[in-house]
Amino acid sequence: xxxxxxxxxxxxxxxxxxxxxxxxxxxxxxxxxxxxxxxxxxxxxxxxxxxxxxxxxxxxxxxxxxxxxxxxxxxxxxxxxxxxxxxxxxxxxxxxxxxxxxxxxxxxxxxxxxxxxxxxxxxxxxxxxxxxxxxxxxxxxxxxxxxxxxxxxxxxxxxxxxxxxxxxxxxxxxxxxxxxxxxxxxxxxxxxxxxxxxxxxxxxxxxxxxxxxxxxxxxxxxxxxxxxxxxxxxxxxxxxxxxxxxxxxxxxxxxxxxxxxxxxxxxxxxxxxxxxxxxxxxxxxxxxxxxxxxxxxxxxxxxxxxxxxxxxxxxxxxxxxxxxxxxxxxxxxxxxxxxxxxxxxxxxxxxxxxxxxxxxxxxxxxxxxxxxxxxxxxxxxxxxxxxxxxxxxxxxxxxxxxxxxxxxxxxxxxxxxxxxxxxxxxxxxxxxxxxxxxxxxxxxxxxxxxxxxxxxxxxxxxxxxxxxxxxxxxxxxxxxxxxxxxxxxxxx
Amino acid sequence: xxxxxxxxxxxxxxxxxxxxxxxxxxxxxxxxxxxxxxxxxxxxxxxxxxxxxxxxxxxxxxxxxxxxxxxxxxxxxxxxxxxxxxxxxxxxxxxxxxxxxxxxxxxxxxxxxxxxxxxxxxxxxxxxxxxxxxxxxxxxxxxxxxxxxxxxxxxxxxxxxxxxxxxxxxxxxxxxxxxxxxxxxxxxxxxxxxxxxxxxxxxxxxxxxxxxxxxxxxxxxxxxxxxxxxxxxxxxxxxxxxxxxxxxxxxxxxxxxxxxxxxxxxxxxxxxxxxxxxxxxxxxxxxxxxxxxxxxxxxxxxxxxxxxxxxxxxxxxxxxxxxxxxxxxxxxxxxxxxxxxxxxxxxxxxxxxxxxxxxxxxxxxxxxxxxxxxxxxxxxxxxxxxxxxxxxxxxxxxxxxxxxxxxxxxxxxxxxxxxxxxxxxxxxxxxxxxxxxxxxxxxxxxxxxxxxxxxxxxxxxxxxxxxxxxxxxxxxxxxxxxxxxxxxxxxx
Numbered sequence: 001x002x003x004x005x006x007x008x009x010x011x012x013x014x015x016x017x018x019x020x021x022x023x024x025x026x027x028x029x030x031x032x033x034x035x036x037x038x039x040x041x042x043x044x045x046x047x048x049x050x051x052x053x054x055x056x057x058x059x060x061x062x063x064x065x066x067x068x069x070x071x072x073x074x075x076x077x078x079x080x081x082x083x084x085x086x087x088x089x090x091x092x093x094x095x096x097x098x099x100x101x102x103x104x105x106x107x108x109x110x111x112x113x114x115x116x117x118x119x120x121x122x123x124x125x126x127x128x129x130x131x132x133x134x135x136x137x138x139x140x141x142x143x144x145x146x147x148x149x150x151x152x153x154x155x156x157x158x159x160x161x162x163x164x165x166x167x168x169x170x171x172x173x174x175x176x177x178x179x180x181x182x183x184x185x186x187x188x189x190x191x192x193x194x195x196x197x198x199x200x201x202x203x204x205x206x207x208x209x210x211x212x213x214x215x216x217x218x219x220x221x222x223x224x225x226x227x228x229x230x231x232x233x234x235x236x237x238x239x240x241x242x243x244x245x246x247x248x249x250x251x252x253x254x255x256x257x258x259x260x261x262x263x264x265x266x267x268x269x270x271x272x273x274x275x276x277x278x279x280x281x282x283x284x285x286x287x288x289x290x291x292x293x294x295x296x297x298x299x300x301x302x303x304x305x306x307x308x309x310x311x312x313x314x315x316x317x318x319x320x321x322x323x324x325x326x327x328x329x330x331x332x333x334x335x336x337x338x339x340x341x342x343x344x345x346x347x348x349x350x351x352x353x354x355x356x357x358x359x360x361x362x363x364x365x366x367x368x369x370x371x372x373x374x375x376x377x378x379x380x381x382x383x384x385x386x387x388x389x390x391x392x393x394x395x396x397x398x399x400x401x402x403x404x405x406x407x408x409x410x411x412x413x414x415x416x417x418x419x420x421x422x423x424x425x426x427x428x429x430x431x432x433x434x435x436x437x438x439x440x441x442x443x444x445x446x447x448x449x450x451x452x453x454x455x456x457x458x459x460x461x462x463x464x465x466x467x468x469x470x471x472x473x474x475x476x477x478x479x480x481x482x483x484x485x486x487x488x489x490x491x492x
Numbered sequence: 493x494x495x496x497x498x499x500x501x502x503x504x505x506x507x508x509x510x511x512x513x514x515x516x517x518x519x520x521x522x523x524x525x526x527x528x529x530x531x532x533x534x535x536x537x538x539x540x541x542x543x544x545x546x547x548x549x550x551x552x553x554x555x556x557x558x559x560x561x562x563x564x565x566x567x568x569x570x571x572x573x574x575x576x577x578x579x580x581x582x583x584x585x586x587x588x589x590x591x592x593x594x595x596x597x598x599x600x601x602x603x604x605x606x607x608x609x610x611x612x613x614x615x616x617x618x619x620x621x622x623x624x625x626x627x628x629x630x631x632x633x634x635x636x637x638x639x640x641x642x643x644x645x646x647x648x649x650x651x652x653x654x655x656x657x658x659x660x661x662x663x664x665x666x667x668x669x670x671x672x673x674x675x676x677x678x679x680x681x682x683x684x685x686x687x688x689x690x691x692x693x694x695x696x697x698x699x700x701x702x703x704x705x706x707x708x709x710x711x712x713x714x715x716x717x718x719x720x721x722x723x724x725x726x727x728x729x730x731x732x733x734x735x736x737x738x739x740x741x742x743x744x745x746x747x748x749x750x751x752x753x754x755x756x757x758x759x760x761x762x763x764x765x766x767x768x769x770x771x772x773x774x775x776x777x778x779x780x781x782x783x784x785x786x787x788x789x790x791x792x793x794x795x796x797x798x799x800x801x802x803x804x805x806x807x808x809x810x811x812x813x814x815x816x817x818x819x820x821x822x823x824x825x826x827x828x829x830x831x832x833x834x835x836x837x838x839x840x841x842x843x844x845x846x847x848x849x850x851x852x853x854x855x856x857x858x859x860x861x862x863x864x865x866x867x868x869x870x871x872x873x874x875x876x877x878x879x880x881x882x883x884x885x886x887x888x889x890x891x892x893x894x895x896x897x898x899x900x901x902x903x904x905x906x907x908x909x910x911x912x913x914x915x916x917x918x919x920x921x922x923x924x925x926x927x928x929x930x931x932x933x934x935x936x937x938x939x940x941x942x943x944x945x946x947x948x949x950x951x952x953x954x955x956x957x958x959x960x961x962x963x964x965x966x967x968x969x970x971x972x973x974x975x976x977x978x979x980x981x982x983x984x
Contacts, residue, residue, distance in 0.1 A: 094660055094721075098593050101960075101963070104950065105964065165606070166602070168596070168601045169601065229586075244658075263974060457596075457601060472596070472597065482755065482756065
């Protein structure tokens with residue numbers, strides 16, 4: 001099936017909207033009645049899928065409403081000739097607890113492969129800075145990035161271990177709060193004299209890769225949080241952030257959740273069904289779709305991302321703190337572009353081109369069925385492009401990454417910045433949003449629970465955080481409704 | 493409540509069997525009928541508790557049978573004056589996916605504390621070898637252990653990364669099989685000329701701490717597996733194996749699982765109910781208790797440890813491969829002894845005394861309500877003691893750890909070696925058991941599923957592995973027993 005989401009470009013066919021994906025569900029709805037549900041889940045990303053799966057398994061009758069024509073939210077794969085291009089969230093690791101629990105539970109712990117293959121080809125790292133262009137070995141790449149990042153995070157003489165000993169509790173050490181008031185730029189200014197020019201270039205590129213923002217609008221604390229989650233080492237960042245992906249693509253994984261929920265017989269769903277409003281009352285909740293349909297339930301789990309929550313009208317209005325958080329929003333406008341190139345030797349390539357290019361960081365990510373090398377490229381809000389608006393500019397940005405980056409056979413991407421149901425990529429906090437509003441973002445609103453990776457406490461912004469949040473919200477709803485009369489119970 | 497399990501000793505009262513624990517459940521049974529259950533779960537350790545919780549939440553009527561008078565199996569805490577002494581499995585970490593998913597789901601991610609507190613007192617590491625006794629800083633302790641262990645695991649020039657890239661799939665690289673035929677002693681012999689005497693002493697002590705076996709009967713591959721799970725660094729081993737514990741003790745955590753299952757109204761249970769036999773038939777299963785009671789169900793999840801499975805009669809008999817694995821068994825005869833001493837400064841102490849002492853490795857683990865320092869001490873099958881049989885010998889072994897180890901106010905321990913329902917501590921594989929029989933141990937027997945941390949694929953031997961296995965088995969049973977009503981289904 002083909003989703004409306006995403007774009008592909010080839011020299012022969014030019015730019016085309018929509019790409020095939022295993023995440024498109026047919027038929028788009030199975031709703032047969034307008035009876036009151038136990039639970040409405042809004043959004044079929046990993047958070048909503050997890051909540052739906054857990055709640056249906058626990059005996060609740062669930063209505064899942066999704067604005068898109070597919071599952072997966074900000075993590076989905078297109079499937080072109082059997083080859084998965086990851087349009088958003090991609091990499092997972094066994095040190096990410098919630099997603100790994102699901103990978104294990106679905107028997108998929110051997111379904112992963114490494115993005116990196118340094119066994120053949122150029123096997124080098126290219127660094128294009130403002131003033132020089134050099135290549136070096138991947139070992140030297142690792143040493144350069146480790147050295148720079150260790151200086152960047154070393155606010156406590158222990159590479160962050162003392163300031164954030166428990167990464168799921170970012171303010172465990174109260175002294176960490178000062179770092180939430182700082183941007184990455186503020187921290188770079190503090191250590192300006194300690195970094196070599198190459199360290200500076202690569203640290204800037206790496207933190208922009210993480211945030212998708214600008215150096216000035218990304219919270220330094222949130223980067224420390226990522227670093228702490230990764231075990232306080234660059235090797236941990238490599239392992240946990242950018243190495244292991246599903247051989248069959250994210251959408252193949254997301255289908256397990258949907259199918260398991262479906263098999264309970266307690267799942268109603270409707271795709272291409274964006275909401276206009278959510279009403280909370282003392283007896284339950286109702287939602288009204290943009291098309292004017294109304295559904296009622298005892299509870300809602302709303303998994304709409306922070307940057308999109310403002311497009312839904314809440315009655316009564318949301319609490320002031322949550323409204324303020326929505327008004328601030330997160331800063332991630334990551335540009336992710338897949339490029340197929342003919343040069344087979346580039347499979348073992350990686351590179352950084354910064355600060356003059358619109359794509360900053362890229363790696364060889366696979367070999368396509370045509371035998372081409374698949375390169376995945378990242379840009380950020382700093383030096384931002386809308387990839388489909390000027391495809392020549394996008395091609396130029398890919399070609400600027402390395403001299404070998406020629407003969408582009410295909411581009412595949414999803415423009416998350418212009419996606420009305422995402423308004424950005426994964427959450428990345430600006431300064432002070434976490435200290436001021438993390439609790440607000442997590443707070444419920446009567447019978448409406450809010451669950452999203454954007455305000456997870458552990459791997460916030462990751463698939464793991466989405467599952468963490470969906471798990472939490474479903475457990476809360478199930479616990480409440482099990483004690484309410486008249487709620488359906490499983491009868492097996 | 494007081495469990496029959498465990499021992500305490502004080503100068504005033506001498507040796508007493510049984511210690512108080514939050515894990516003792518009252519009343520000991522709630523069985524009111526002998527109707528056929530959907531599922532019988534045998535064993536109320538974390539594996540059985542997880543399976544019971546998941547299955548009751550999914551609507552199954554479950555009978556939980558436990559031989560002991562308490563939940564928790566090989567992981568439970570005594571509670572003496574409000575202070576938890578961990579009698580078995582203790583430490584957890586956010587990189588252990590299954591246990592962390594549960595910690596997060598129960599809202600306990602801020603309920604942990606570090607065993608280590610180097611903020612005051614002696615703040616040193618003592619190394620008593622056969623020929624010398626020295627103290628050094630904890631930083632130097634870490635450097636010594638890191639250096640020795642890196643040599644120990646460096647079979648591939650990459651500290652094990654190449655030989656075991658995916659630790660939940662130990663034979664992912666087929667070349668790893670050769671290391672399962674080797675013991676720790678075999679590997680030590682290979683690198684005998686590379687280790688300094690202090691490295692050798694500490695490496696031996698550390699791997700005995702992990703295995704609870706002897707250097708000759710523990711699989712080198714299984715140690716590589718632990719190392720890989722810990723991110724291929726000694727720092728990772730410290731973080732993930734021996735740092736974070738529950739402020740309120742393991743039994744406080746285990747109660748969440750039991751209580752959640754209980755609240756569904758679908759949990760029947762009986763403690764102090766060891767089994768004599770398990771019978772499988774085409775229509776279901778039945779169990780007969782040692783007391784002669786019989787219960788029937790559609791499925792059984794048997795969570796009895798490998799070393800105990802041979803005490804239960806199976807009809808029809810178990811498959812040959814599983815019988816062989818049971819005949820081999822695992823090698824862990826860990827001796828874990830808690831000692832309260834008056835010296836407050838020892839809170840920041842750690843030490844290794846090897847190879848001449850019956851307790852090999854110990855750390856300051858807390859401060860008790862009386863203001864005493866709590867030291868936790870470990871011995872192994874090598875130089876083994878039965879701690880309660882000769883309490884003077886046990887006291888001597890504690891005192892031999894350091895000159896400051898005087899004025900012992902209390903000992904607390906569980907003799908796992910003589911426990912008929914454990915026959916050892918956490919699983920540790922002898923050479924070749926994993927290569928020959930891991931699949932056999934995991935295989936089902938008709939309607940009997942076997943689930944235990946002993947044969948988990950990830951954090952095998954850990955609480956995490958127990959939850960991994962309970963999750964897997966419950967999902968399998970629920971999926972099989974799920975009644976699929978004829979509703980509109982998506983076309984997947």
